[in-house]
Amino acid sequence: xxxxxxxxxxxGRNEKIAKYLADYLESKGSKVTLxxxxxxxxxxxxxxxxxxxxxxxxxxxxxxEEAQDFYDDLKDIDLERTKxxxxxxxxxxxxxxxxxxxxxxxxxxxxxxEQVADSVKINQxxxxxxxxxxxxxxxxxxxxxx
Ligand SMILES: Cc1cc2nc3c(=O)[nH]c(=O)nc-3n(C[C@H](O)[C@H](O)[C@H](O)COP(=O)(O)O)c2cc1C
Numbered sequence: 001x002x003x004x005x006x007x008x009x010x011x012g013r014n015e016k017i018a019k020y021l022a023d024y025l026e027s028k029g030s031k032v033t034l035x036x037x038x039x040x041x042x043x044x045x046x047x048x049x050x051x052x053x054x055x056x057x058x059x060x061x062x063x064x065e066e067a068q069d070f071y072d073d074l075k076d077i078d079l080e081r082t083k084x085x086x087x088x089x090x091x092x093x094x095x096x097x098x099x100x101x102x103x104x105x106x107x108x109x110x111x112x113x114e115q116v117a118d119s120v121k122i123n124q125x126x127x128x129x130x131x132x133x134x135x136x137x138x139x140x141x142x143x144x145x146x
Contacts, residue, residue: 001030001145002047006040007054008067013089017126017134018054021087024138030145038066042073050083050141051113053104057088061096063103071107079113083144085137087120097121116144 003025007018022032033048037055045051058064063071086105090098098121105119117140122130 001049001142003030003032003050003052003141004040004045004048005032005034005052005054006037006070007034008037008056008064009054010056010058010064013122013125014054014056017087017089017122020126020131021052021054021134021138024135025142028138028142030142036066037070040070042070042077045077045082046080048082049145050085050116051079051108052084052137052141053086053088053108055086055088055100055104057090057094057096057098057100061094061099063100067100071104074107074111077111079108079111081112081114083116083141084108084113085115085117085119085141087122087134087137089122089124089126092123097123114144116140 009015117137
């Protein structure tokens, strides 16, 4: 099974989470393409069995600037029920905790994706409980592909 894991990370937390999830999915037999969102092409998503988006949130609850093109391109595509899940570390110290996770979740649903796991928001550095939630998200993605 081919999974595209597109992530964006400024200070490294989401990069670490994305790599952890990629390793987990590969340990279960999937082929994962781990790509920074700035290099990812929305129009290639349909070549994959599933898409996972991992993002932080910036400014007043915004999608990070370097992820904006990817986000905007989603408005123009039919995902043809491609399976997807969204997660990300952001911070409860900000008013709009993890709002970019919500935006991506809504956008991917609007673009005719099939959400296969609840979105996961992580507060700053992931702890053991967070890594467990990340693995569960991965398990739901894998189960949807069987
Ligand atoms: C200027 C600035 C604005 C931020 N705004 C938000 C925000 O509105 N909502 C939120 O949940 N987190 C916000 N954050 C927190 C980041 O999303 C959080 O630190 C995240 O873990 C960074 O992930 P990264 O290490 O992958 O870059 C902000 C951080 C900075 C530096």
